[in-house]
Amino acid sequence: MINNKKLFKTAAALAIAISLLAGCSNGSDKEAGNADASPNVTASASPDATDDAGNEGASSSPEPSEETELQVSEAPSVEDAAQESAAPSATTKPSAETTATAKPTPKPTVKPTEKPAVKPSAKPTEKPATTAPSQKPSPKPTVKPSQKPSPTPKPEVSDKVKTSDIVDKILEDIELPVLMSVSGEQVKDSYYFDPSELVAEGSYNQAMMNTKATELVVVKLKSDKHYDAVKEGLTKRAEDIIKTFSQYLPDQHEDAKNYQIVRQGNYVLLSISHDQAGIKKAFESFFQ
Numbered sequence: 001m002i003n004n005k006k007l008f009k010t011a012a013a014l015a016i017a018i019s020l021l022a023g024c025s026n027g028s029d030k031e032a033g034n035a036d037a038s039p040n041v042t043a044s045a046s047p048d049a050t051d052d053a054g055n056e057g058a059s060s061s062p063e064p065s066e067e068t069e070l071q072v073s074e075a076p077s078v079e080d081a082a083q084e085s086a087a088p089s090a091t092t093k094p095s096a097e098t099t100a101t102a103k104p105t106p107k108p109t110v111k112p113t114e115k116p117a118v119k120p121s122a123k124p125t126e127k128p129a130t131t132a133p134s135q136k137p138s139p140k141p142t143v144k145p146s147q148k149p150s151p152t153p154k155p156e157v158s159d160k161v162k163t164s165d166i167v168d169k170i171l172e173d174i175e176l177p178v179l180m181s182v183s184g185e186q187v188k189d190s191y192y193f194d195p196s197e198l199v200a201e202g203s204y205n206q207a208m209m210n211t212k213a214t215e216l217v218v219v220k221l222k223s224d225k226h227y228d229a230v231k232e233g234l235t236k237r238a239e240d241i242i243k244t245f246s247q248y249l250p251d252q253h254e255d256a257k258n259y260q261i262v263r264q265g266n267y268v269l270l271s272i273s274h275d276q277a278g279i280k281k282a283f284e285s286f287f288q
Helices: 002-026 041-045 047-056 066-074 078-086 163-173 185-191 224-244 250-257 276-287
Strands: 179-181 199-207 215-221 260-264 267-272
Touching (some): 163 199, 163 267, 163 276, 185 199, 215 224, 224 250, 224 267, 260 276, 267 276
Antiparallel strands (some): 179 199, 199 215, 260 267
C-alpha cells in the first residue's frame, strides 16, 4: 500500500510539472522580460528552494496563487520522483534476532558391529541311528605255525679226531719254537690231574728251552663231567709259567699271561704263544 501511494503521488507531481512547463512555454513570448516571474520548477519542488527564490526576487516576481503553491509544495520534485522511481524498493532485511540456521548435524559414522557367532541352537538330542550290518564279517583266519622251528642242532664233534693230528696241523700253520712231548708221571706233575682217570687221549708239548714260555696241549675227555677238573689243572699249569717268567724275559711273560683254553665238545686246547688267534683257528677247523 505504501509503495502504491508513493507511485500515485509521483505520477501526480509529474502531471502538474508537465502542465506548468506547458503553460510557461506558451507565455514565454508574452513575458520575455519577466523570466524570473515564472516559478522555478526545481525550486518549487522543494519548500526550501521556494523560500530562497522568494527572498531573492520578492519585489519583481508575482506571487503564485495559493492553489498552485499548495499543489507544488505537496508534489515532490522531479528529481526526487526520479530518484524514488529509480531506487528500488528496500527489501526487508532479516532481523538480527533471527537465529542462525542450524548447522547440519554430522551423520554418525556407523561402525560395523561384530557379527554374532552363530551358535547351534540346540545340540541334537539323538545320534543318527546307524544301520548295523546284518552279519558281522567273519574274522580272517590267523595262520599259526603248527610248531616252532627247532634250532638247527650243532654238528656233533667227531670223536674219531686224534689229538696228535690236531697238534700236527697247528705246527704246520703256525711257526713255533722247538717243543718236546711229555707223558706219564710228568703229565700228572705238570698239569695237576691224572690223565688215566680223566682223559681218553692227549698230546702234551712244552718248550724244549727254558727261555721260552710256549705251551701246546690238546686232550680228549672221557666224559663231559671231567671238563672242570681238566680245566682247573690246565689253568694251574699256565699260572706256573706266568710266575716263572715274571722275573725275567718280559716278552715271554706277556705271552704267558695271554694263555687260552678252548673247548670243542670233548676236545680241550691249552696254548701259550705269540699267535694265539692262529692256533685257535687251526684247532676249530677240525670241528666245522
